Amino acid sequence: MRVLILLLFFTLEIFAHDLTHTRSNxxxxxxxxxxxxxxxxxxxxxxxxxxxxxxxxxxxxxxxxxxxxxxxxxxxxxxxxxxxxxxxxxxxxxxxxxxxxxxxxTQTPKWLKIYSGMLSIFFIFALLFIYKQRKIR
Amino acid sequence: MHIPDGFLSPQTYISATVVAAGLLAYSSKKVHFDTQRIPILAGLSGFAFVLMLITIPVLGATSIHLTGIAIMSILFGPWMSAIAFALVLLVQAFLLGDGGVTSLGVNIISMAFVGSFCAHFVHRSLKQYSEKIALLSAGFLSVVASAFLIAITLGLQPLIASQDGSPLYFPFALDITLVAVMVPNMIAGVLEAFLTMSAVGFLHKHFRGYLYDA
Missing domain, CATH: 2.60.40.10 (Immunoglobulins)
Known part of the structure; x- marks a missing residue:
């Protein structure tokens, strides 16, 4: 009987290696x-x-x-x-x-990036140009 | 080539921002913006901006882009090209979110300054032998030198900022970043070399009076 109980006890240990899983949505x-x-x-x-x-x-x-x-x-x-x-x-x-x-x-479309970036760069250089022109006058 | 936000430790980006700001302040004193040259400089800055947005897939795992920094440096001098290129990086970071805001200092130092000065010195020292070789080398090395500094900066991050052995910002060490950054950018360097040669040749031919006399 003792041996049987001991065996049963170790049988429970087997479940320690049973990785369970659930699927869900x-x-x-x-x-x-x-x-x-x-x-x-x-x-x-x-x-x-x-x-x-x-x-x-x-x-x-x-x-x-x-x-x-x-x-x-x-x-x-x-x-x-x-x-x-x-x-x-x-x-x-x-x-x-x-x-x-x-x-x-959604990501900004590339054409919009190019357009707005170019516009900003040209605007800054235009400001610099106007500033320099006024300084010369 | 741009380093995004979240990849650099505060120790790195704060010191790089201070250095970049200092370099830009010094550059602004070194240059004289001539009204005749501003329109072409604006056009080339716009061209550099577009070039950096065009990503070319390489080696099936990464992408590269050209910069146009050598063209600007050879035609307008290193200080002026550094300022113009820094402006392009600023627009990209703040307006479009391309390249980080915190990493802007490192990006400005490595691409605008290192790229510009490398192209300038290489072109100046080789043009007496052959203009073509000087232009090709300037274009190639401007990209490779910038990439090298970026690879070093990234590769040092695990040493600069780690907690219990885990890197806090960028996890790859120098031996990995040097290969991963340099190999694709050598391909970019070859493309940049030919672009520099053809663009400088074209602009010298048609706009000679509006360019920098190196």
């Missing part, structure tokens, strides 16, 4: 990165920080389509940092709402 947040094509920031490092924390909530690599997907467990400002060995990367702030969703944010 919880709402997740996906952030996609790109230079010029959809997949040029694939398999790069990332760190996700929950609001007001310094230890990462999650670390990993972007997927084959240069995306990071995570499931937040609290509201507030989450920080996602992506980086590669050559110094490329970005820190993105994600505001997570009560229902664990976030507002969709």
């Amino acid at each position: 919880t709402q997740s947040i996906t952030v996609a990165f790109a230079f010029s094509s959809q997949v040029d920031f694939a398999y790069k490092n990332y760190e996700i920080f929950a609001p007001d924390t310094t230890i990462p909530f999650a670390v990993g690599r972007t997927d084959a389509l240069s995306r990071v997907t995570f499931v937040p467990n609290q509201t507030g400002e989450w920080k996602l940092k992506v980086f590669s060995e050559d110094g490329h990367g970005k820190v993105v702030t994600i505001d997570v709402k009560e229902d664990m969703s976030t507002t969709e944010q």
Whole structure:
């Protein structure tokens, strides 16, 4: 009987190695990165920080389509940092709402960046030109 | 090549910002903005801005861009080109969020100043032998020298700011950053070399009176 009890006790130990898992359809947040094509920031490092924390909530690599997907467990400002060995990367702030969703944010189109940047540069040089012209007069 | 926000420790970016501000203040005293030259300088600054927005994928894992810094340096002198290029970086960082605001100091020192002066000195010392070789070398080395300083700055971050052995800002050490930054930028350097040669040749031919007399 004693041997049987002992055996039963050790049988319970077997379950210590049984890693359980659950599947769910919880709402997740996906952030996609790109230079010029959809997949040029694939398999790069990332760190996700929950609001007001310094230890990462999650670390990993972007997927084959240069995306990071995570499931937040609290509201507030989450920080996602992506980086590669050559110094490329970005820190993105994600505001997570009560229902664990976030507002969709799209990148400024490149043509708009070029247009506004050129306009700003020319405006500054135009001001410099006017200032110099007036000084000469 | 721009270092984004969050990759540099405060020790690095605060000192770099102070140095960059000092260099810009000194540069502004060294240059004289001639009204005849301002329009071409504005055009070249706009050109540099667009060049830096065009990303070229290389080696299947990273991207490079050209800068146009050597063109500006050879045609307008290193001080003026450094100021104009710093303005371009400023617009990119504050207006468009390209390149970090905290890392602006490092970006200005490495690209605007190191790139400009490297191109200027290389061109000046080689042009007596061959103008073409001088232009090609200036273009190539302006990118490579800037990339080298960026690789060093990034690679030193784990030594400068770590907590319990974990890097706080940028995790890769010097041996990794030197290879990862330098190899793609050597390709960028080759492209920059040919761009510099053709652009300087064109502008010298058509706008000679409006350029810097080196």
